[in-house]
Amino acid sequence: MEAFDYVIVGGGSAGCVLAHRLSAVPSLRVALIEAGADTPPGKVPEAILDSYPMPVFCGNTYIWPSLKARATKQAAERVYEQGRVMGGGSSINVQSANRGLPRDYDDWAENGAHGWAWDDVLPYFRKLEHDVNFADNPLHGKHGPIAIRRIMPDEWPPFCHAFAKGLRSNGLAMLQDQNAEFGDGFFPAAFSNLNDRRVTTATAYLDTATLRRPNLSIFANLRVERIVMNGVTAKGVVAVAQNGEQVRFDAREVVLAAGALQSPAMLLRAGIGDSRDLKALGLRCLIDSPGVGRNLQDHPSLTFCHFLEPRFRMPLTRRRASMTAARFTSGVQGCDSSDLYLSSATRAAWHALGNRLGLFFLWCNRPYSRGRVQLVSPDAGVAPRVDLNLLDDERDTARLAAGIRMLAKVIEASGLGEDRRDFFPAAFSPRVKALSRVSRGNAIVTSVLGALLDSPAPVRRFLIGRFFTRGQNMASLLASDDALHAFIRENVFGVWHASGTCRMGLSSDRHAVVDTQGRVRGAHGLRVVDASLMPRLPSANTNIPTIMIAEKIADTMLREQPRGAASPDAVYLHTTIS
Incomplete structure (x- = not known):
C-alpha cells in the first residue's frame, strides 16, 4: 500500500495534464494510474505517432474491447472506441484540435457552471497550446505543451481544393482559423501534430523532465477496480494488475479522469448515484446523486464517400489525410447557427481501396438528444451499459437531413466527378471496420477491390452497392424525406465524443454531480x-476542451495548497498564461 496526496485515475487527455501540473509542486506526492500501456519518451509506438489515425483507431490494442454502446434505442450494441493507453483518446483520435465556439462556454456559465464562460476558459486554451500558424494572435498561445498546426491551402491536394470549391459555391466563405473566427465557413482544420507526428497529452505533458520528478509515480497496465470509501470520504483506490494482483493506493484526494463512460461507472460502484438504481443492484447508496451517468451526449454522425478519379488521389506516403472542414447552419427552426460540422479526408482507409475513396464526416453540433450510462453489475470487470440515444430529439434528425442535402449540393459543385452515383452513403459498419484493421490479408483483399473500383462504371456500381451501400443511393434518399430520415435512423453513430455524465452545476441542481471545480x-x-x-x-x-478543463481545474487545485507549499517554479506554472 502506498500513500499519495493525489491519486489520478486515468492517464488520458485530462489525467496526463493533472499529473504534470500537480507534480510541479515538490511537496505533493502524485500517482497516475492508467489501465493501458505506457508510452514514455523514446518508446511511443509508431502507430500512435503516425499522422494517419485509422489503423490504431480500428485496432484492438489501445481501446477498451468490451466497452460497447447503442447509438439509438433500436440499434444493436457495437464497440465504442475509447482509449486504453497512456494519453487516452489523444493517442488514438483523429488529432483534431477544435476548441468550439464562445457561445458553447457562455452557455455553460449561464446554466450554472459559473466561472466557465468563454472569457474564463480562453486563458487555458492559450495555456495548453503552441499554435504553429497563429502564435502572434492574442487568442492563441505559443509556449504551451500541445503543438497545433494546420495544412494551409497552398499545400492542399486537388481533392481539398475541389471540396473547397463546392463549399464556396454554396455560399460558405473561407476562414483561416477555426479557433479564432467563429461564423460559418470552411477552413484548414487545426490538429494536434508537429512535424507530421501526433502530439498526445502523454508525449506533451509526461516528458522526460516531468517523469524524473521524484514525487510523481506512474503506474501503467493497472485497472482501478474500486474507490475506497470511508462513509462519504474517499480514502484511495484499489487497482488490479494484469496478473490479478490487487494494489491499494491511499490518497488525500482521488481524482477520476477516466472519461465520460468510466468515471460515472466508478462513482456508481462506490455508492454515488441514483439511490433506486443502486438498490436494484444490491449496492449501498452513500450519496443520492441522480445525475450520475445521465446527460450523456455525443455528436450524431454520418459518413459518405466519393469515388476518386486518379487525379484526386493522394499518395499513401503522405500520411495526413484530413485537412479541410466546415461549419454551417442547418436552418432548422429553433436551432442554433453553425449547428452542423463537416470534415473531409482524402482517403477513407489506409489501403488501396480506401485511397480511391474520399471520405466525408457530417455531425450535429450542440446535440439535443441525451443518453445514459448505467451499471448492469456491481462487478468492475463488467462494462457499463451505454445508451447514446443519438436521435432521441427529432431536431437532431432534422438537422442531419439538412446537412445531407447541403453536402449533396457541395459535391455536385465540387467537380469531383460527373456521375452522381459516384457519391454514396457509407456506413461505419462492423464489416467496414474489420476491413480497416491493418493486416496482410486485408492488404491483399483491398488491393484487389481497389483495382476493381477502377473497372468500367457498371462494375464499380456493383462493388459500391455490394460492399458499402446495401443498395441505397443518394438519389433515392434525397427524393423522399421519409427515406432520408429512415436512412439517418439506421446509420447514425456516435463520433466518440462522449461527455456530460457527471456534469457540473449549482448546488441547488440535484442533477449536477460536481461543483465547478x-x-x-x-x-x-x-x-x-x-x-x-x-x-x-x-x-x-x-x-482540446478536455485538456482545457484539466488545465483550469489543476490551476484551482494548486491555488488550494497551503501558503508556502509551492516552489517558485510551480507557482509560475499555474499562474502564468502564455
Whole structure:
C-alpha cells in the first residue's frame, strides 16, 4: 500500500495534464494510474505517432474491447472506441484540435457552471497550446505543451481544393482559423501534430523532465477496480494488475479522469448515484446523486464517400489525410447557427481501396438528444451499459437531413466527378471496420477491390452497392424525406465524443454531480476532471476542451495548497498564461 496526496485515475487527455501540473509542486506526492500501456519518451509506438489515425483507431490494442454502446434505442450494441493507453483518446483520435465556439462556454456559465464562460476558459486554451500558424494572435498561445498546426491551402491536394470549391459555391466563405473566427465557413482544420507526428497529452505533458520528478509515480497496465470509501470520504483506490494482483493506493484526494463512460461507472460502484438504481443492484447508496451517468451526449454522425478519379488521389506516403472542414447552419427552426460540422479526408482507409475513396464526416453540433450510462453489475470487470440515444430529439434528425442535402449540393459543385452515383452513403459498419484493421490479408483483399473500383462504371456500381451501400443511393434518399430520415435512423453513430455524465452545476441542481471545480457533491476527497463535467457538448471534438478543463481545474487545485507549499517554479506554472 502506498500513500499519495493525489491519486489520478486515468492517464488520458485530462489525467496526463493533472499529473504534470500537480507534480510541479515538490511537496505533493502524485500517482497516475492508467489501465493501458505506457508510452514514455523514446518508446511511443509508431502507430500512435503516425499522422494517419485509422489503423490504431480500428485496432484492438489501445481501446477498451468490451466497452460497447447503442447509438439509438433500436440499434444493436457495437464497440465504442475509447482509449486504453497512456494519453487516452489523444493517442488514438483523429488529432483534431477544435476548441468550439464562445457561445458553447457562455452557455455553460449561464446554466450554472459559473466561472466557465468563454472569457474564463480562453486563458487555458492559450495555456495548453503552441499554435504553429497563429502564435502572434492574442487568442492563441505559443509556449504551451500541445503543438497545433494546420495544412494551409497552398499545400492542399486537388481533392481539398475541389471540396473547397463546392463549399464556396454554396455560399460558405473561407476562414483561416477555426479557433479564432467563429461564423460559418470552411477552413484548414487545426490538429494536434508537429512535424507530421501526433502530439498526445502523454508525449506533451509526461516528458522526460516531468517523469524524473521524484514525487510523481506512474503506474501503467493497472485497472482501478474500486474507490475506497470511508462513509462519504474517499480514502484511495484499489487497482488490479494484469496478473490479478490487487494494489491499494491511499490518497488525500482521488481524482477520476477516466472519461465520460468510466468515471460515472466508478462513482456508481462506490455508492454515488441514483439511490433506486443502486438498490436494484444490491449496492449501498452513500450519496443520492441522480445525475450520475445521465446527460450523456455525443455528436450524431454520418459518413459518405466519393469515388476518386486518379487525379484526386493522394499518395499513401503522405500520411495526413484530413485537412479541410466546415461549419454551417442547418436552418432548422429553433436551432442554433453553425449547428452542423463537416470534415473531409482524402482517403477513407489506409489501403488501396480506401485511397480511391474520399471520405466525408457530417455531425450535429450542440446535440439535443441525451443518453445514459448505467451499471448492469456491481462487478468492475463488467462494462457499463451505454445508451447514446443519438436521435432521441427529432431536431437532431432534422438537422442531419439538412446537412445531407447541403453536402449533396457541395459535391455536385465540387467537380469531383460527373456521375452522381459516384457519391454514396457509407456506413461505419462492423464489416467496414474489420476491413480497416491493418493486416496482410486485408492488404491483399483491398488491393484487389481497389483495382476493381477502377473497372468500367457498371462494375464499380456493383462493388459500391455490394460492399458499402446495401443498395441505397443518394438519389433515392434525397427524393423522399421519409427515406432520408429512415436512412439517418439506421446509420447514425456516435463520433466518440462522449461527455456530460457527471456534469457540473449549482448546488441547488440535484442533477449536477460536481461543483465547478470538479468536486463530487456530498463527498470529501473525491473529484472528477474529464469530459464528464461538460454540461453541454461543445461545437467541437472533445480532446482540446478536455485538456482545457484539466488545465483550469489543476490551476484551482494548486491555488488550494497551503501558503508556502509551492516552489517558485510551480507557482509560475499555474499562474502564468502564455
